[in-house]
Amino acid sequence: MTLAPANRSSSASLSWLWPLALAAAAAAGCQPPSSDEDLRVQLQDLRHQNAKLTAEAQKLREALAERDRQVQTLQGLGEARLELLFHVTSIQLGRYTAAADFDGKPGDDGVRVYLSPLDTHNHPLKAAGSVKIQLFDLSRTENNLLAEHFFPVEKISQHWFGAFLSYHYRFDCRWTAGPPKQDEVTVRAVFTDYLTGKQFTTQKVCKVKLPPATQPAG
Structure with a gap:
């Protein structure tokens, strides 16, 4: 029986990531990775960018929800709310x-x-x-x-x-x-x-x- 080289399984385990990394690099305007280490670095950067975008999207959703609550509150107060405020007459x-x-x-x-x-x-x-x-x-x-x-x-x-x-x-x-x-x-x-x-x-x-x-x- 002929045994495969020991590092073949390690390389094969990352082979499926190459198309994904190439596509992501092209979309981001980056140079394609030239090694497995470059691939890992780019994937880590993509994860960080994704986490940042997810956090920003969450903040926007929270801001929109707060604005909607304020609009509902103002609508509930009605047009007469100005009469209840201290204002110049x-x-x-x-x-x-x-x-x-x-x-x-x-x-x-x-x-x-x-x-x-x-x-x-x-x-x-x-x-x-x-x-x-x-x-x-x-x-x-x-x-x-x-x-x-x-x-x-x-x-x-x-x-x-x-x-x-x-x-x-x-x-x-x-x-x-x-x-x-x-x-x-x-x-x-x-x-x-x-x-x-x-x-x-x-x-x-x-x-x-x-x-x-x-x-x-x-």
């Missing part, structure tokens, strides 16, 4: 909103604005949104916009002040087209609420101390 210019002297020279340079978003109970609310402040001299028949200042939502928190019985945003708004001709200026504030997308507007008339050169005739 109006805005108010505070009583301390007034013309101000920012440079220490005679005459006011603009207006210090105190703005409070209010909820359904007229309580101040630190709400996220953008603010536009406009200053008008309504004694002019044309070109009566003295200044327009915009404060984006990303920076509005820097203007929030909260203290005992005082909760508001504060904005220092200088004239950009010169002081008013008369001793009054109209302040108009527009708040765009980022929760509801609604805009709220209010305005107030403030007295102004004019520089000596622009004092109206007595």
